[in-house]
């Protein structure tokens with residue numbers, strides 16, 4: 001079971017810090033989050049193959065807004081205009097640990 005986030009903090013426009021209920025902290029950059037976007041425009045729903053090229057993410061990408069989706073995910077508005085991704089907490093936990 002993945003832990004639940006206790007706090008989600010935009011430490012600056014390009015970083016989000018997660019504090020988890022197991023006491024660990026992880027940090028993900030806007031670029032990492034944009035590169036792992038799981039929405040249907042970025043990942044083929046049937047094959048799971050990534051259609052979005054992470055190399056196309058601008059190096060100065062920031063997030064403009066972060067919102068909770070129910071109690072299981074967050075959604076992000078990026079400065080490249082993309083905002084359709086829903087990031088479930090377990091995915092954020094796994095990526096944060098690998099980062």
Ligand SMILES: [Zn+2]
Pocket residue numbers: 037038039040041042043082084085
């Ligand atoms: Zn996407």
